[in-house]
Amino acid sequence: RRRGIPEAILAEGKTPAEVAALTATAVETTGRALVTRADADDAAAIRTAIEDRELDDGTDTGDPIDATVDHDERTGTVVVHAGDFERPALDATVAVVAAGTADAAVAGEAAVVAREIGATVDRVDDVGVANLDRILDQRDRIREADAVVVAAGREGALPTVVAGLVAAPVIALPVSTGYGVGGEGVAALEGALQSCSVLTTVNVDAGFVAGAQAGLIARAVDAAGRD
Amino acid sequence: RRRGIPEAILAEGKTPAEVAALTATAVETTGRALVTRADADDAAAIRTAIEDRELDDGTDTGDPIDATVDHDERTGTVVVHAGDFERPALDATVAVVAAGTADAAVAGEAAVVAREIGATVDRVDDVGVANLDRILDQRDRIREADAVVVAAGREGALPTVVAGLVAAPVIALPVSTGYGVGGEGVAALEGALQSCSVLTTVNVDAGFVAGAQAGLIARAVDAAGRD
Amino acid sequence: RRRGIPEAILAEGKTPAEVAALTATAVETTGRALVTRADADDAAAIRTAIEDRELDDGTDTGDPIDATVDHDERTGTVVVHAGDFERPALDATVAVVAAGTADAAVAGEAAVVAREIGATVDRVDDVGVANLDRILDQRDRIREADAVVVAAGREGALPTVVAGLVAAPVIALPVSTGYGVGGEGVAALEGALQSCSVLTTVNVDAGFVAGAQAGLIARAVDAAGRD
Amino acid sequence: RRRGIPEAILAEGKTPAEVAALTATAVETTGRALVTRADADDAAAIRTAIEDRELDDGTDTGDPIDATVDHDERTGTVVVHAGDFERPALDATVAVVAAGTADAAVAGEAAVVAREIGATVDRVDDVGVANLDRILDQRDRIREADAVVVAAGREGALPTVVAGLVAAPVIALPVSTGYGVGGEGVAALEGALQSCSVLTTVNVDAGFVAGAQAGLIARAVDAAGRD
Amino acid sequence: RRRGIPEAILAEGKTPAEVAALTATAVETTGRALVTRADADDAAAIRTAIEDRELDDGTDTGDPIDATVDHDERTGTVVVHAGDFERPALDATVAVVAAGTADAAVAGEAAVVAREIGATVDRVDDVGVANLDRILDQRDRIREADAVVVAAGREGALPTVVAGLVAAPVIALPVSTGYGVGGEGVAALEGALQSCSVLTTVNVDAGFVAGAQAGLIARAVDAAGRD
Amino acid sequence: RRRGIPEAILAEGKTPAEVAALTATAVETTGRALVTRADADDAAAIRTAIEDRELDDGTDTGDPIDATVDHDERTGTVVVHAGDFERPALDATVAVVAAGTADAAVAGEAAVVAREIGATVDRVDDVGVANLDRILDQRDRIREADAVVVAAGREGALPTVVAGLVAAPVIALPVSTGYGVGGEGVAALEGALQSCSVLTTVNVDAGFVAGAQAGLIARAVDAAGRD
Amino acid sequence: RRRGIPEAILAEGKTPAEVAALTATAVETTGRALVTRADADDAAAIRTAIEDRELDDGTDTGDPIDATVDHDERTGTVVVHAGDFERPALDATVAVVAAGTADAAVAGEAAVVAREIGATVDRVDDVGVANLDRILDQRDRIREADAVVVAAGREGALPTVVAGLVAAPVIALPVSTGYGVGGEGVAALEGALQSCSVLTTVNVDAGFVAGAQAGLIARAVDAAGRD
Amino acid sequence: RRRGIPEAILAEGKTPAEVAALTATAVETTGRALVTRADADDAAAIRTAIEDRELDDGTDTGDPIDATVDHDERTGTVVVHAGDFERPALDATVAVVAAGTADAAVAGEAAVVAREIGATVDRVDDVGVANLDRILDQRDRIREADAVVVAAGREGALPTVVAGLVAAPVIALPVSTGYGVGGEGVAALEGALQSCSVLTTVNVDAGFVAGAQAGLIARAVDAAGRD
Ligand SMILES: Nc1ncnc2c1ncn2[C@@H]1O[C@H](COP(=O)(O)O)[C@@H](O)[C@H]1O
Ligand SMILES: Nc1ncnc2c1ncn2[C@@H]1O[C@H](COP(=O)(O)O)[C@@H](O)[C@H]1O
Ligand SMILES: Nc1ncnc2c1ncn2[C@@H]1O[C@H](COP(=O)(O)O)[C@@H](O)[C@H]1O
Ligand SMILES: Nc1ncnc2c1ncn2[C@@H]1O[C@H](COP(=O)(O)O)[C@@H](O)[C@H]1O
Ligand SMILES: [Mg+2]
Ligand SMILES: [Mg+2]
Ligand SMILES: [Mg+2]
Ligand SMILES: [Mg+2]
Ligand SMILES: [Mg+2]
Ligand SMILES: [Mg+2]
Ligand SMILES: [Mg+2]
Ligand SMILES: [Mg+2]
Structure with a gap:
């Protein structure tokens, strides 16, 4: 994205399955996703969607995505990085x-x-x-x-x-x-x-x-x- | 007054004549008056009412009241003290x-x-x-x-x-x-x-x-x- | 504290464990704590934290604190006094x-x-x-x-x-x-x-x-x- | 009118001429008019409209209406009664x-x-x-x-x-x-x-x-x- | 009461036991009570308090009160009349x-x-x-x-x-x-x-x-x- | 304009000269202008700008524009039509x-x-x-x-x-x-x-x-x- | 109805039984009903009311109504058409x-x-x-x-x-x-x-x-x- | 000033004399002043205060300040630069x-x-x-x-x-x-x-x-x- 802001998904008001699907897509298309206001269920659904590639309705969508999933409970954020994603290191x-x-x-x-x-x-x-x-x-x-x-x-x-x-x-x-x-x-x-x-x-x-x-x-x- | 708070007249929304009449009454009955949000016209009307004892409609209401009139333009307050009024001196x-x-x-x-x-x-x-x-x-x-x-x-x-x-x-x-x-x-x-x-x-x-x-x-x- | 106001902890929006930890710290550092808007769970957690010195995650943090815990359900307050704490007695x-x-x-x-x-x-x-x-x-x-x-x-x-x-x-x-x-x-x-x-x-x-x-x-x- | 409430004209936001015309009409059709929030200009215009029957633009509209006009400055009301109007006298x-x-x-x-x-x-x-x-x-x-x-x-x-x-x-x-x-x-x-x-x-x-x-x-x- | 308005108890925000106690007192002192915004629990507690005279904590408070209890679910009101209470019959x-x-x-x-x-x-x-x-x-x-x-x-x-x-x-x-x-x-x-x-x-x-x-x-x- | 809505100028908050200039431009470019919330001064300025082609600062800007200026005082609108402008006649x-x-x-x-x-x-x-x-x-x-x-x-x-x-x-x-x-x-x-x-x-x-x-x-x- | 707008029932704030009863009535009298903000329970109650003709309290109200029930979960709407109802087909x-x-x-x-x-x-x-x-x-x-x-x-x-x-x-x-x-x-x-x-x-x-x-x-x- | 923001004076709610005095002080102490929401009177008072060094009450306060005064009517701003003031030239x-x-x-x-x-x-x-x-x-x-x-x-x-x-x-x-x-x-x-x-x-x-x-x-x- 032009501004270097990660694709962000606001979990509030979405089901864990919806959050997970949007996250997987963001990772596949941009190499990264940032989920905000996520609770434990959202985080679990994201892990499943990334690691098992299984949809809520049981459909298996293929090989696991090579990505790390970091859930911070305190702030309610989940950060997902594709294996080959490299976060910029700004001098600021x-x-x-x-x-x-x-x-x-x-x-x-x-x-x-x-x-x-x-x-x-x-x-x-x-x-x-x-x-x-x-x-x-x-x-x-x-x-x-x-x-x-x-x-x-x-x-x-x-x-x-x-x-x-x-x-x-x-x-x-x-x-x-x-x-x-x-x-x-x-x-x-x-x-x-x-x-x-x-x-x-x-x-x-x-x-x-x-x-x-x-x-x-x-x-x-x-x-x-x-x- | 029970609490030692001076009789206060809010000049805003009253005519100078009304303000002056209320002030004169307060001074005569309590020895003091405090007018807030007073402009120059209010102050002038108060002075007339205290010193000339003349009503807005020309009636003379008797001898001037023995009192000092202090108008502070910056704060819009007028303080009137009867000659024999002594302000309390609190140790605070x-x-x-x-x-x-x-x-x-x-x-x-x-x-x-x-x-x-x-x-x-x-x-x-x-x-x-x-x-x-x-x-x-x-x-x-x-x-x-x-x-x-x-x-x-x-x-x-x-x-x-x-x-x-x-x-x-x-x-x-x-x-x-x-x-x-x-x-x-x-x-x-x-x-x-x-x-x-x-x-x-x-x-x-x-x-x-x-x-x-x-x-x-x-x-x-x-x-x-x-x- | 300078003004003699007890260290106050607003329980609302905090977990019982957080409330209890803040309370214990306040008692240890100031000899007293006042918790407001506390429910039964908060009060129980405080008692545990004071009397058992056990953290939420099971860690034992040492000897019980010598303190009294007063929970008033009606007002939702909990007052904790260290054993040697003496409440001021004002003439007012x-x-x-x-x-x-x-x-x-x-x-x-x-x-x-x-x-x-x-x-x-x-x-x-x-x-x-x-x-x-x-x-x-x-x-x-x-x-x-x-x-x-x-x-x-x-x-x-x-x-x-x-x-x-x-x-x-x-x-x-x-x-x-x-x-x-x-x-x-x-x-x-x-x-x-x-x-x-x-x-x-x-x-x-x-x-x-x-x-x-x-x-x-x-x-x-x-x-x-x-x- | 069914409820015995006088025809009321709110002067605020109307020109004196408009107020006067509405008042004259109310008096002619119901024997009475009540104007609220009227200032001195409104009252003057009403008097002219009732007593001179002259419109704002100079047209003379005929014989004066036989009516009394009472203007109360303090409340800003004008009450007009046709000569033959008799106010009800309720036992309440x-x-x-x-x-x-x-x-x-x-x-x-x-x-x-x-x-x-x-x-x-x-x-x-x-x-x-x-x-x-x-x-x-x-x-x-x-x-x-x-x-x-x-x-x-x-x-x-x-x-x-x-x-x-x-x-x-x-x-x-x-x-x-x-x-x-x-x-x-x-x-x-x-x-x-x-x-x-x-x-x-x-x-x-x-x-x-x-x-x-x-x-x-x-x-x-x-x-x-x-x- | 001076105005003939029944003693009214707003059930909302009170426990059924509180509602029932207030109701019993009103019936005993004024012959009547009107409870508004009452749910089924409130109504049940009222019945118990009137008919069994048993407090929430089990204490029996004496003989049942001679009174009728009418609960209207739709409006959430409960009307209680002592046996000897006679509702006024106004001609209006x-x-x-x-x-x-x-x-x-x-x-x-x-x-x-x-x-x-x-x-x-x-x-x-x-x-x-x-x-x-x-x-x-x-x-x-x-x-x-x-x-x-x-x-x-x-x-x-x-x-x-x-x-x-x-x-x-x-x-x-x-x-x-x-x-x-x-x-x-x-x-x-x-x-x-x-x-x-x-x-x-x-x-x-x-x-x-x-x-x-x-x-x-x-x-x-x-x-x-x-x- | 695509939707057939006349170019509209909101006179409120603009000087008569600004209103007049915008009006003249609209008439010259679209054949029509509609001014809303215009007072007498705005209307006069528009007339001058259309008929005299004189700017506020005295500059003469050429031949008068061939246009009609209709000012409705009641609604505060001014409608200007170029001589050759033909208003659509919808069947609705x-x-x-x-x-x-x-x-x-x-x-x-x-x-x-x-x-x-x-x-x-x-x-x-x-x-x-x-x-x-x-x-x-x-x-x-x-x-x-x-x-x-x-x-x-x-x-x-x-x-x-x-x-x-x-x-x-x-x-x-x-x-x-x-x-x-x-x-x-x-x-x-x-x-x-x-x-x-x-x-x-x-x-x-x-x-x-x-x-x-x-x-x-x-x-x-x-x-x-x-x- | 005059404007061709289907009889609409807002499910929010009504019980499923109330919603279902209102829906059945609308279908019987106008051939159609549109329920908005309906959840799964509302939809189920509607189906029962249309197909079984059974009231919430068990009363059977007669033969099933010949009608189709379409529930769209995403939008929370239920559309019911009587068998002989024909939706208008506007050219717009x-x-x-x-x-x-x-x-x-x-x-x-x-x-x-x-x-x-x-x-x-x-x-x-x-x-x-x-x-x-x-x-x-x-x-x-x-x-x-x-x-x-x-x-x-x-x-x-x-x-x-x-x-x-x-x-x-x-x-x-x-x-x-x-x-x-x-x-x-x-x-x-x-x-x-x-x-x-x-x-x-x-x-x-x-x-x-x-x-x-x-x-x-x-x-x-x-x-x-x-x- | 630390952040390079000019000393700013909000003219609104101040008299021209107050605005002018604050401006002169800012120029003398920081080499520059920026006045916002200034009208023609404010600008005139500023010029007098800078160029004539005369106070509102007639007192002459010494030699004129060597400074330029720029008043922009459209934005209501006045910028004053001391003769030796050099505005930073950022590469941004x-x-x-x-x-x-x-x-x-x-x-x-x-x-x-x-x-x-x-x-x-x-x-x-x-x-x-x-x-x-x-x-x-x-x-x-x-x-x-x-x-x-x-x-x-x-x-x-x-x-x-x-x-x-x-x-x-x-x-x-x-x-x-x-x-x-x-x-x-x-x-x-x-x-x-x-x-x-x-x-x-x-x-x-x-x-x-x-x-x-x-x-x-x-x-x-x-x-x-x-x-
Ligand atoms: N916590 C947040 N607060 C405000 N905006 C957010 C937040 N999280 C994500 N966004 C923005 O909302 C957009 C995504 O919204 P949505 O499509 O509803 O997930 C993102 O592109 C962000 O610009
Ligand atoms: N500036 C003020 N702000 C608020 N209350 C005031 C002020 N000045 C006077 N009062 C109060 O208003 C009362 C007088 O109100 P009034 O009878 O309208 O003059 C006094 O007794 C004061 O308690
Ligand atoms: N019920 C209360 N209402 C308002 N302020 C409170 C209340 N209880 C505690 N406080 C204040 O909030 C501060 C504690 O906030 P916290 O750090 O969020 O627990 C205390 O130092 C008190 O000044
Ligand atoms: N002071 C007032 N405040 C509120 N309503 C008024 C007042 N005076 C007149 N009215 C009502 O406003 C109606 C007349 O409004 P209008 O046609 O604007 O003069 C009357 O029939 C009255 O019901
Ligand atoms: Mg969610
Ligand atoms: Mg005044
Ligand atoms: Mg809590
Ligand atoms: Mg008027
Ligand atoms: Mg209750
Ligand atoms: Mg204008
Ligand atoms: Mg419902
Ligand atoms: Mg100013």
Whole structure:
């Protein structure tokens, strides 16, 4: 694909069999597949479809595909690489920063995508603004990155604070935590849209999009460095 | 009044004559009046009503009231004290912290009310979170206060940060800045409601309410100290 | 912790094992833990983690922690105190007032937190405004408190009425009752934001925050009294 | 008209000439007209149209109509009665209760309509719930009414309180006061919809509708009494 | 109770045991109880509590209460009358009109309450506006009523049409049908608030409130007729 | 243009000079222009640009364009036809039905567009559902049309009623009347989206879109008839 | 029925027995029934009701109805035709275009209805705008249709693009895909309402309405062609 | 400043004197200032403050500042450069794409900022998706850019289409056009959040933020190329 973003399949709202079939096709045609929001059943169906080549209805579709299947439970992602697939290795780093434990899964989805695009990914966790020392301690490390994804739920103050600390482009990733008015990530998204610092945002829980955009910036940086 | 909060008249949506009449009555019955959201016309009408005792329709209502009229243009407040009125002097401090210039007027309304209730008021301005050094520099000063009002518009991250730095109760005061989705103070209010730090909030631009609540806390602190 | 607020773990959205691990850590590092929105499974996991020191995966992590585990089913809170932990005893009272039965659980969460911070807590239940005599009968009792939390769902008129009756600071605690437009606590929250009486508010069902803020006021009052 | 509700013309969004023409037609065909949300220009145009019979474009349309024109500035209503029109005199009373000064104009619109339908109207003003004594003092008077309209803005707690005090049907009339979230009457309307007491509601500022419904109840009561 | 409205218990959100206990208490103290939104379990628990006097935990609380228990599955209501309870018989009729099958349950709740208050209730079903002949055919029948409740979901046009056909007061009862934007009764409620005909409204699915208000009008009519 | 819809210029938010320039260009390139939401200044500027060929800054741009300029004040539309432009004459009729006076302007915009596309347009005014006889009286006339646009504000019940009376496709045109919750056309739009009858809708006040879609249906009908 | 739209039963929110009874009645009275949002249980109940004539409670209601039952799992529709029912065969085509796999079920519902009305239906799938070549490739095919339904979720850009490519009337069918702000079809619906191309819309997931309106246009076109 | 973003002053909501003072300070301390949403009065006040060094109240503040003042009326921006200020010249290009005339001003604001940061800016106007040929014609040109800002109002489909055509990171810039539901840029913003293509977004009309983020990407690309 033109942008180097892996073919992505959103498992949510699809049956395991549908997910598996789409995954197998993606691997066969592009050498790779990335499944998001996948549960254990989806992962099992994918393994069967890759390794046994058996459809849900029992039809055997031929020889197993030579591919590795990596399922990360925490983030709900499955990454499949054909045996001969080689992930690009970009000379660029993406930092993925998360405010709290509840933000880690969504941040993880972003990290997986950026890594598949070829960036080096640096995870910085548990740096919520209610305790400023934590984020200040990580400042220098985050400044190393060429693009920064900042995941935060509830009031979502972290992306604004981080964008005040670094020179690289920052992408806010609002997370669907919080209850009551402004809950489920709405306050965090609006906080990103209203930020006093320069940053852009993706929708609530859209880890895939945030990670992919960071990956595109990493690609641009890598390409410029090669010239 | 039971709580020591001055009789308050919201000028918005009233004619200058109505505002002036309500103000005169408040001064005569309680020795004091506080007018919020007053413009120049309201202030002029109040002066006339206090000093000339002339109604809008020309009727002269008797001798001038012995009172001082203080109009603060920036905050749109008018404070009137009868000659013999003595403002309480509480042994307690309220800090009023503001993120930026646009938040200063609303913060000022809060400060006026807290002062009228009798608190010592400490104003801390221009400490937005996009530049963390500014707020960190004022940390010790804010820690002196018995109650803290934090005014902030746009993404409203400041109250969360301040409540992470001090031990006193913090009251968020969202300000109607910002445009687009979450604008006009909505993101800032939702940010306060979703805050990871412990704090309570008032409605957008409700400087009067934030200042009055801080004043009530100051009264409680002062009373405990006198025992 | 600086503000005397117990380390709080929101069980909702975490597995019992995660809740238990976070609780054990909090007890070991701070001598205490407060878990909110915990169900029976969470409580059982916490007991195991404290008393058996066995992780979810079977690993034994050493000697039992010397601690008491109190689970209150009604409010969904679990309080854990290390054997040598001594709860502060503040010379200050927090009244927790609730309109109806449906508000009692959320009010209870507020009460638990205020008590952990060290305040004497006075519960006043079943005083909805549809029958004014009930609240008027309790007026003198509520006036004894240094801070008042008022929990109310549906139209949420009670905080406004109570704030008209007492001199102490009032914190509205909107509860997620009611169906249709303005339901799930939204009308109650907006009623607090629009109140004609001076009060501040927390988000819908945020008993923890309301109780903690009341506790912070109690701490300030207690400290002033000691001087 | 079948229900005894006067032909009503909403002046807002119409030119004075349009308002005047519709008014003249209503008077000629039904003996009466009620114009709501009329300003001074609308009232002047109506007088011209009734008394001079001159159209906006100068055409003279004949002899003046024998009719009285009553313009109430406060409520923005104009009532026109043909010389031979006799307003019904129902044996029933409508109480129109208002929380504060800002609610009086909208309450007045309701009162005018109920009176035109033929009810005896009893106005009870300035009984906001922040000071319960005021409403309790008026309790017996309000209990005399056959139907009760309760106008209230901001948090709109008054209709709930009144419906807890009387046996007659109560109609909430939310008023567009208040700023910020829940402002412009939204919290007051939602408060009516969520009320713990039995009552029905009309839209924000819909004084005409509240007064007309109260008038319909008065008609039903009057008719039953005549049998 | 002052208004003749039966003590009502909302079963939703309560356990069957809680519902049963509240019901028994209401019957013992007021001679009657009305439970709304009750399912089969609630009804069974009520029967046990009335007939066996056995608590959930096995305690026997004495002799059975002499009372009848009527459970209507369709509307989810349970009506309990003590043996000596006599329902008032008002000389007044309430029509309960419903647009479609989906509106019938909510309409039924309104009917039960109005009947308990003592009105004669006339049900008119299946008269949606997409086929005008149906409602026109029932016009004369509806005109017999002293108060009219009109239940309608989706676009909620029926209350407006009915209020244009009758002289009695009309109460709109929006029903939570419809999907997408304006679904779950929101469009129907807003349609009632915006109606071109004079009517008042209750919240979505608030059959109890609509029926009770109609019952209060019936009481007023009945009382006037007795004089 | 492919669909036969005239080049349309939305005057709102443009200066008269900009409107005039765009109009002149459209006439020169397509032989026709349709300006919507135009005020007197826009119309004057258009006339100057067509007849004097003088730009805002005084530059004379050559010979006058041979074209007629029709300004309809009520609907705010300006139609310009080059001298040699011939409007199509389709063998198909569009009925444009409006509930009340306030809906007439928006309905008029729809009518102008449908007419420009070539349909015969039949206007049916003042047939609001609060008085069913009016719409029933016009039933046969509306049934003559090949497509029906139904404009209605406030509760927007009319499109649902009309679609229950005719066989042709109905297009709802919600109008921005009404105040309070659901006002400014929102309830009317949601009523169309939730309609129990089959119909499609356009946005609030989008007379141009409704008329153009009706015109496209007329074109399809006309074309089929020619085969 | 006047408009040729089959009697439709929405299975959602009804029990299989209710669905089956309504279906049997429709077939007996109109020769046909269309059930939407039906699951396997609904389909089974329908078969039983048609073939066995047995009610849910065991009552046998007579001889089987001579009818065919077609259940389409993907779209959740059941079509029942009496043995002697003959579907109209209109000389008109409806194109049903869908952006992605997730939109196919809703698009399918539209297709079934249009087909039952008698149109020839042409399905064009998987032509989302993120890859413009796909839709451009199908342009000529879509241009053959007399009316076009375009189903799209998430940002819903496809209806705008298609309406820019064809001359026939376009009906947008927003689909409830997407998460976060604007999710569940809301952005897609608003996109249709704001479209720069001329089109009308139905509510989110309202495949039945979109298909029926397209069918009505097909009927008009067919009728014109017959003259 | 760390990120190379010019000190920016939002003129909206400030008096010309305030704007001018802030501008002068920025130029003196950073060598440059960028004022957005400035009108003619703001520009005049800035010129006076730079060239005459006279404060609003008449005080002369010394020698004129050696600086150039560029006011762009269309975009409402004022750029001030001190005589010795040299704008960076990055080896990177930002494309700024706009759907229609109404989007040009907001797009222009983005372009000014990106240029000030040092990027080469390529403007591509009038490429709305209702006519796909226009955007397809510009495809190769847009592909030259290192970052792409896409401004679009109403249904906001253009960013999704552009992100499907290019490999560089795309930033959506929703514009506040459109009326009715989803108007004022809301549908366009939600369309960006729901996009099927990978892109990030800024708030409605936030040209400054979009341009600055694109400039940050350009800086990263330029820096990588220099290594
Ligand atoms: N978690 C996710 N959030 C948002 N977009 C996603 C996600 N996962 C995949 N996508 C996008 O959705 C497209 C696939 O959607 P689908 O065809 O429904 O599987 C992919 O091409 C991605 O652009
Ligand atoms: N700026 C303000 N914001 C919120 N409430 C206010 C404000 N100023 C006055 N009030 C409150 O509004 C009441 C006066 O309302 P009114 O009778 O309309 O003047 C006072 O008693 C205060 O409690
Ligand atoms: N019921 C609650 N409502 C709101 N905030 C809570 C609640 N319980 C705990 N918290 C806060 O959330 C933080 C813990 O979040 P977490 O790390 O997700 O467990 C605590 O430090 C508290 O400040
Ligand atoms: N203030 C008002 N609020 C709501 N409805 C009104 C009001 N005044 C008049 N009406 C209603 O609006 C109808 C007249 O609307 P119009 O034809 O626009 O003047 C009347 O028949 C009344 O039912
Ligand atoms: Mg799945
Ligand atoms: Mg004023
Ligand atoms: Mg759990
Ligand atoms: Mg007027
Ligand atoms: Mg239950
Ligand atoms: Mg203009
Ligand atoms: Mg079912
Ligand atoms: Mg200015």
